Amino acid sequence: MSQAQWTDLLLGGLWDTLYMTIPSTILAYLIGMPLGILFVITGRDHILPRPRLNSALGVVINFLRSIPFIILLAMLIPITRLVMGSGIGTRSLIFPLVISAFPYVARMVEGSLNEVDRGVIEAAQSMGSTTAQIIFKVMIPEAMPSLLNGAAIVTVTILGYTAMASAAGGGGLGAIAITKGLNLRRMDIMYAASIALVALVQLITITGNRYTRSIDHRKR
Amino acid sequence: MSDRPLIEIRDLSKVYSTPEGEVVALDHIDLNVHKGEIYGVIGMSGAGKSTLIRCINRLDTPNTGRILYHGQDILTMGKADLLQLRRKVSMIFQQFNLLMQRTVGENVRYPLEIAGVKRRQADERVIELLKIVGLEDRVNAYPAQLSGGQRQRVAIARALASDPEVLLSDEATSALDPMTTQAILSLLQDINRRLGITIILITHEMAVIRQICDRVTILDGGRIAEEGTVDEVFMHTKSEAGRRLFGAAPQDPQDEPAGPALRLVFDGSSVDRPVIATLVKEHGIMVNILSADMKQIGGKTYGQMLIRTPEDEGTKLAVLRFLKEENIPVKEVNIQ
Numbered sequence: 001m002s003q004a005q006w007t008d009l010l011l012g013g014l015w016d017t018l019y020m021t022i023p024s025t026i027l028a029y030l031i032g033m034p035l036g037i038l039f040v041i042t043g044r045d046h047i048l049p050r051p052r053l054n055s056a057l058g059v060v061i062n063f064l065r066s067i068p069f070i071i072l073l074a075m076l077i078p079i080t081r082l083v084m085g086s087g088i089g090t091r092s093l094i095f096p097l098v099i100s101a102f103p104y105v106a107r108m109v110e111g112s113l114n115e116v117d118r119g120v121i122e123a124a125q126s127m128g129s130t131t132a133q134i135i136f137k138v139m140i141p142e143a144m145p146s147l148l149n150g151a152a153i154v155t156v157t158i159l160g161y162t163a164m165a166s167a168a169g170g171g172g173l174g175a176i177a178i179t180k181g182l183n184l185r186r187m188d189i190m191y192a193a194s195i196a197l198v199a200l201v202q203l204i205t206i207t208g209n210r211y212t213r214s215i216d217h218r219k220r
Numbered sequence: 221m222s223d224r225p226l227i228e229i230r231d232l233s234k235v236y237s238t239p240e241g242e243v244v245a246l247d248h249i250d251l252n253v254h255k256g257e258i259y260g261v262i263g264m265s266g267a268g269k270s271t272l273i274r275c276i277n278r279l280d281t282p283n284t285g286r287i288l289y290h291g292q293d294i295l296t297m298g299k300a301d302l303l304q305l306r307r308k309v310s311m312i313f314q315q316f317n318l319l320m321q322r323t324v325g326e327n328v329r330y331p332l333e334i335a336g337v338k339r340r341q342a343d344e345r346v347i348e349l350l351k352i353v354g355l356e357d358r359v360n361a362y363p364a365q366l367s368g369g370q371r372q373r374v375a376i377a378r379a380l381a382s383d384p385e386v387l388l389s390d391e392a393t394s395a396l397d398p399m400t401t402q403a404i405l406s407l408l409q410d411i412n413r414r415l416g417i418t419i420i421l422i423t424h425e426m427a428v429i430r431q432i433c434d435r436v437t438i439l440d441g442g443r444i445a446e447e448g449t450v451d452e453v454f455m456h457t458k459s460e461a462g463r464r465l466f467g468a469a470p471q472d473p474q475d476e477p478a479g480p481a482l483r484l485v486f487d488g489s490s491v492d493r494p495v496i497a498t499l500v501k502e503h504g505i506m507v508n509i510l511s512a513d514m515k516q517i518g519g520k521t522y523g524q525m526l527i528r529t530p531e532d533e534g535t536k537l538a539v540l541r542f543l544k545e546e547n548i549p550v551k552e553v554n555i556q
Binding site for chain 2: 126
């Protein structure tokens with residue numbers, strides 16, 4: 001393969017990977033973040049205790065979280081077809097990725113928000129804050145370093161899921177490594193695509209960590 | 221002005237259900253807090269004092285009873301009224317509870333933000349408030365960069381931002397060293413006097429009560445063991461719980477020789493040094509110790525000592541003057 005062909009292959013794969021990962025992550029947060037917040041604040045002794053809603057949320061989140069992505073992907077094909085117009089292909093994969101990732105996001109958000117010192121929330125209550133003010137002016141800003149760290153982990157996880165995309169006719173670096181590399185005994189393509197994927201994961205992780213540390217004012 | 225108390229607590233009870241059974245945190249509490257006073261609530265840990273103070277701004281909900289603020293029952297208030305009440309009844313905490321991702325200035329601005337005060341007006345007020353607590357030069361620092369005492373000062377400035385009538389202090393000096401405690405207590409006293417803010421504070425340290433409170437309630441097992449002005453409660457401790465807190469002997473035991481005596485109270489606020497020895501050595505005054513029951517807690521002396529009143533009036537005055545200089549409360553008693 002010429003250098004131009006390599007570049008086309010890998011850049012195309014990278015584009016497909018990001019095309020699945022970034023919108024999926026954003027959509028997963030749009031659903032998972034409010035769920036995670038709701039799950040935390042409806043907990044016992046929190047700012048909006050709703051025991052029944054809270055346990056219902058817990059059950060749903062845990063159930064969805066425990067289905068392996070590859071199974072969910074297959075199970076969802078009919079619904080994916082309805083929602084995305086096609087059951088397979090790179091673009092269509094965004095739907096199962098979001099369904100699979102939002103409960104995970106909810107759990108990550110829950111973990112981050114629970115790290116916020118209860119005393120601080122109590123102080124905000126004692127000052128006459130509304131529930132919305134506590135969520136948006138206290139809990140989220142105080143948890144921001146942890147939330148961003150979580151977002152980097154979620155992005156990497158979704159990126160990992162996209163590598164299974166070849167199973168549903170999707171593209172991306174993972175699909176290239178399997179279909180054009182492993183299956184065709186082209187080890188050079190397999191390694192090149194895998195290394196590109198690893199580099200991308202490292203880039204996200206390191207950038208995430210650095211940024212998280214730079215905005216955290218707890219230790220100076 | 222009516223002489224109705226600012227805060228009236230009536231028959232307040234709170235029971236917690238735990239897996240081990242029911243715990244009575246507050247057991248039919250009645251008390252009044254008047255405008256402008258510094259009211260102390262003291263008790264051992266688990267006495268219910270924290271629950272009591274947290275009921276006053278409804279961070280905790282009692283099972284029965286009433287809490288009247290300006291005559292209005294806060295326990296039946298709707299949500300909007302409760303938020304307004306909380307702006308008038310501020311609170312400071314043992315662990316300061318500052319927003320760690322906000323600067324000092326942003327922390328103090330928080331109550332103004334949630335009340336919808338315009339940004340420029342709020343920023344001016346923040347500087348005023350920080351001046352009150354002496355931290356205007358740290359407006360852009362983060363709480364993590366401050367000492368414990370400075371953090372509590374920021375918390376106090378924040379608590380004052382909403383122009384409160386009442387400041388609730390939940391063990392606000394318990395995480396601070398003795399020097400810093402003194403400074404924070406002076407600040408609270410200053411705020412009480414200059415701004416006329418009523419302060420209700422809870423503590424387990426007698427020295428805190430002695431230093432700034434006008435009146436005190438001793439809580440024991442969720443009940444009021446005794447209540448009164450600080451001097452009354454100190455000098456004529458009636459309750460078992462009070463004597464336990466002051467580390468004092470039972471009052472006037474039978475075997476003490478009758479006659480006039482002086483009762484010295486060591487409340488942990490006086491410097492730990494041999495008072496009687498100093499009296500003898502530096503003033504040449506011999507005193508007859510009738511009884512003493514004192515103990516050292518955390519390097520401070522607590523307890524009581526009874527000495528025979530010197531028969532010579534001049535010597536007696538010298539002893540009294542000396543004890544006053546040493547900052548040791550003394551009471552003349554007559555043992556029957």
